[in-house]
Amino acid sequence: EVRLVESGGGLVRPGGSLRLSCAASGFTFSDYHMNWVRQAPGKGLEWVSYISNTGATINYADSVKGRFTISRDNAKKSLFLQMNSLRVEDTAVYYCARDPALLWFREFSGMDAWGQGTTVAVSS
Amino acid sequence: DIQMTQSPSTLSASVGDRVTITCRASQSISSWLAWYQQKPGKAPKLLIHKASSLEDGVPSRFGGGGSGTDFTLTISSLQPDDFATYYCQQYHRSPLTFGGGTKVEIK
Numbered sequence: 001e002v003r004l005v006e007s008g009g010g011l012v013r014p015g016g017s018l019r020l021s022c023a024a025s026g027f028t029f030s031d032y033h034m035n036w037v038r039q040a041p042g043k044g045l046e047w048v049s050y051i052s053n054t055g056a057t058i059n060y061a062d063s064v065k066g067r068f069t070i071s072r073d074n075a076k077k078s079l080f081l082q083m084n085s086l087r088v089e090d091t092a093v094y095y096c097a098r099d100p101a102l103l104w105f106r107e108f109s110g111m112d113a114w115g116q117g118t119t120v121a122v123s124s
Numbered sequence: 125d126i127q128m129t130q131s132p133s134t135l136s137a138s139v140g141d142r143v144t145i146t147c148r149a150s151q152s153i154s155s156w157l158a159w160y161q162q163k164p165g166k167a168p169k170l171l172i173h174k175a176s177s178l179e180d181g182v183p184s185r186f187g188g189g190g191s192g193t194d195f196t197l198t199i200s201s202l203q204p205d206d207f208a209t210y211y212c213q214q215y216h217r218s219p220l221t222f223g224g225g226t227k228v229e230i231k
Binding site for chain 2: 035037044045046047050059060061062095097101107108109110111112114115116117
């Protein structure tokens, strides 16, 4: 069974930092690109960041560029999101999501597996 | 950036109805479009990729169409389990972008 389990969320003051983790199981993690997607309370989905299967290609949304860093450890089947200089508007549920694009020799595809999400609240 | 516009934002329908949700891209994305279903408090679920390819296990009452800039998600006969919010997403190029969502409510 494919599983993605996020952790590391919590309450943090503006300007603070958090490191999110996503533990993968049930599939060959190194064969998949990965994404972070967030959803602010009562709002829609917002893509945050992408990392290719090897980590060679990384993309960020403009809203987090320069503050967030995505990384992965294929040996440990884990995805990470280091979030610095957090703002109130970063408050959201953060999901890690699997991207099977490599199966079709592409960079991106629909995200076919998602974690349950971890909640980040930024407030003073 | 490619903007994705969904309509309507809310749709009221009855069990058995045929419903159609539209998604428009601000520029051509070929067929690089996905549709997701999300229920309250749950993660999104991929329904359709490449505009019209149904994911394994998704009921055949769901169908996707379109290419270029205009796309549709159709539910041929709405079932109680289908009341949810639906999102389109383009993956033609980064940044990946989602539509604003369509909430399908019980009439």
